[in-house]
């Protein structure tokens with residue numbers, strides 16, 4: 001089962017793996033033609049009703065595979081306004097092949113005739129809102145032509161929908177125009193790659209066609225995992241997230257790297273709460289950070305009130321970098337997490353405390369293999385076996401996990417979703433790259449999800465967490481871009497790369513795909 005959003009991501013990942021959308025469209029069109037053939041006889045009239053997006057494009061391809069049927073392609077709108085290059089190329093190929101086609105400039109002129117099969121390729125997953133003309137009339141004509149919803153009471157044409165009946169939301173099965181709005185009532189649906197939750201709720205007979213998307217496009221992170229992380233062009237300071245790094249004491253580099261990575265990964269503000277003994281040093285590394293000194297030389301339970309107060313207005317807290325493993329510092333982390341209900345990235349020595357603590361917080365834990373074992377998790381040499389162990393352990397602890405390794409493994413807090421990341425290189429075993437990753441994930445998890453940004457004022461912490469990027473997506477995207485930045489750094493510096501090299505390359509990795 002796959003959502004439309006994930007489908008778009010997998011499509012982009014497939015393209016990055018050398019299987020571009022045009023190739024997938026060829027397979028989709030072929031699958032639609034197979035369904036048409038099984039529903040008709042040679043010589044039968046087949047009407048393909050096509051919109052100007054890729055859903056229509058699938059049907060342009062299908063027409064080429066139906067040489068022994070009496071095919072007519074109806075394009076809704078002008079050919080010049082076909083929206084994508086691959087659909088346009090397939091429209092042109094149709095002409096070159098002399099396949100009969102007509103363009104429907106005015107919906108009033110739309111005449112389907114009385115074909116044996118109608119292919120509904122008006123709209124696929126790209127639909128939003130109430131159907132506009134000429135799509136609306138076309139959908140009504142399709143419904144009137146036959147099928148269960150047809151005026152002829154089922155004796156008319158067989159209606160085969162491409163990917164999803166036009167006007168239906170593939171995620172919910174509801175009309176995109178709202179309750180009772182017009183949408184195609186299909187007899188059959190040929191959907192691609194995987195089942196869609198909304199299609200299960202329809203009466204139509206749904207088949208899933210394998211269109212050759214490699215399994216790796218789902219198993220591994222890719223550029224598709226960055227979709228939906230875009231910053232809104234009209235956002236103002238604070239909207240792209242404020243991150244508080246809590247750490248330092250025995251070490252000064254780690255919290256500084258995390259905080260600077262958070263800024264490069266798009267956070268508007270990065271603060272560091274650290275022992276006063278190292279505050280000047282951490283500030284000295286960078287003018288971009290806001291440093292909040294806490295009395296003493298290492299984190300301890302006395303700092304709880306102050307840190308809880310600082311954390312209250314943050315989008316994400318990154319806790320652990322460079323704090324060391326003194327018992328008092330671990331006790332501080334226990335108290336902090338037990339009380340916290342926001343969102344936190346937990347790294348380094350703070351990780352071992354996680355399995356002991358009952359918390360309402362949403363945690364993203366970023367252990368390496370050794371730290372995972374320290375938390376009570378298991379690991380394995382085989383990447384797929386490791387992925388399975390991490391998935392099960394994430395469900396057990398109830399938090400998102402990002403386990404670092406040659407292949408990173410990311411698992412959702414319910415253990416339902418697991419993904420691997422294979423960007424990165426052996427040069428990244430140098431100290432500090434994990435701190436960069438924690439800061440990067442913190443920044444991505446601090447962003448407001450553009451899809452929920454318009455919701456009502458969010459008053460509770462739970463509402464605020466829900467309005468942000470999904471923690472699993474933030475972790476998967478963070479692992480992917482951290483590895484890309486590391487690969488760019490290795491290109492420049494070979495195995496001599498250092499963690500600060502990654503930080504400067506994060507913006508390119510994130511935004512210049």
Ligand SMILES: NC(=O)C1=CN([C@@H]2O[C@H](COP(=O)(O)OP(=O)(O)OC[C@H]3O[C@@H](n4cnc5c(N)ncnc54)[C@H](O)[C@@H]3O)[C@@H](O)[C@H]2O)[C@@H](O)CC1
Nearest residue numbers: 011024025053054055123124125126127128130131132163
């Ligand atoms: N892996 C994939 O994602 C693949 C997708 N393919 C096909 O591509 C489809 C998605 O293509 P697109 O993203 O181009 O989108 P669609 O072809 O579904 O729709 C986009 C078009 O619909 C118009 N539109 C949107 N809402 C409308 C409304 N309410 N009334 C009237 N017009 C409206 C848009 O202006 C745009 O022209 C899938 O459903 C599938 O059929 C296949 O080609 C193969 C691979």
Ligand SMILES: [K+]
Nearest residue numbers: 120123164166
């Ligand atoms: K359709």
